[in-house]
Amino acid sequence: MSLEFFGKRGIGEQLDAGYRIGIRRHNEEVAKNRHILSRIIDSVKCCGAFELASRGHDESERSDNPEIFHGLVDFVASLDEVLKEHLEKATVFEGTSKAVQNELLDCMSSVVKEHIIQEARSSDFISIQADETTDIATQCQLVLVLRYIDAKSNVQERFFEFIPLHSTTADSIAAALQERLAVILPGDQKHKLISQAYDGASVMRGATAGVQKKIQDVYPNAHYIHCYAHRLSRIMQQATSLMPKVSLFFANLGGFASFFARSPERTDVLDQVVARRLPTSSRVRWNFHSRAVSTVFEHREDLLCCFETM
Structure with missing residues (x-):
């Protein structure tokens, strides 16, 4: 038995009681930090679930109408002593800055997109819908929506992402779509893409040099269908x-x-x-x-x- 357990535990942990105390304190600190971060994540998720703007125009402490995110965090802190103590005493990482909010949103987006990709890959067929739009900064973007049947035989229509475009030419749009489709559908699953829907613009529906033709050259089963919203x-x-x-x-x-x-x-x-x-x-x-x-x-x-x- 002594031979079996020989070398399984570090000699420092066996001989130094202070080392063991340090490990316990470290684990307690990790659990505390995870608890605090989970409360901050829940506040971000709440803003997203109810489509609330997390940041406001005036975010100073003297503002009469502060941002919703900070209001949610303060409300949770009034019910959670651990979070309240953290916000009062934190000097390095408070967790409520704009950078932290953006990083949490990026992490959530990655998790959601990975889930959508897994659902799409497990489906027998998939279709895409794309259209150009311009954001508030007048930057052109491509909206990509996926439509497929999940494992429970329910039709799912998922917004995937906004794709930034350097130009609105057929080559640029087709290259951006092919780059995303290569991530969603690996090489052995190209046959699953059975339709592509765009508006009636010539750059999208062109039979010889349009986006739909360039996509169909790579994905042979991707038949072009005029966008239902535009048709209606x-x-x-x-x-x-x-x-x-x-x-x-x-x-x-x-x-x-x-x-x-x-x-x-x-x-x-x-x-x-x-x-x-x-x-x-x-x-x-x-x-x-x-x-x-x-x-x-x-x-x-x-x-x-x-x-x-x-």
């Missing part, structure tokens, strides 16, 4: 355009924004009287029409006053 939008547009009153209404609605945008003097009067810019309309996106209707309806009295002033 076009159907509604074509149907309503046959109604003269509806057509005239939206023509006049789009005319408001054009009327003010073409003259700096008119825009100045609009800013002084209404204090609100009118959103421009778009033929392929409903939200622009709805925003224009809402803005004109809410500020109709101010708009009348604005026209009288002019």
Whole structure:
């Protein structure tokens, strides 16, 4: 028995009681740090679950409307003595900075994306939907959505990520998609991609040099399908355009924004009287029409006053 246990434990741990105490204290400190970090992670997850902005415009201690994340952490600290003590005494790592929040969000994103990849690989078939969008900093991005049937035979539609684009050419978009698809579907699973859906732009649907053709060259089963959201939008547009009153209404609605945008003097009067810019309309996106209707309806009295002033 002595021979069996010989060398299994460090000699320092056997001879030095202080060494054993140090190990115990270290383990207690690790457990405490994990407990504190779990509370901070829960606060970040709460903001994401309820679609709340974690950071605010004014994050100073004197702010009357601080960021939601700090408010959640303070609330949890009022119920958790360990976290409260940490926030009061921490000098090196408090865990509530912007950098920590961003790093936690990146870690959560990695975990979610890995789960989506595992689900997609276990599925028999998968389809993708992609479209370009512009963020608040006017940077062009590609939205990638995956659609597949999971192990429980439920249809899943998952947003995968925003892909930054250097340019909006067919080669650039196709290269970005192929790079992500290579991660999602390894070489022996290329046959699983059976469809690709984009809008009706020529750069996406081009039969000879479009994105769909470049993707199909690599993934032979990836048939091109026009985006359902855009198809429904076009159907509604074509149907309503046959109604003269509806057509005239939206023509006049789009005319408001054009009327003010073409003259700096008119825009100045609009800013002084209404204090609100009118959103421009778009033929392929409903939200622009709805925003224009809402803005004109809410500020109709101010708009009348604005026209009288002019």
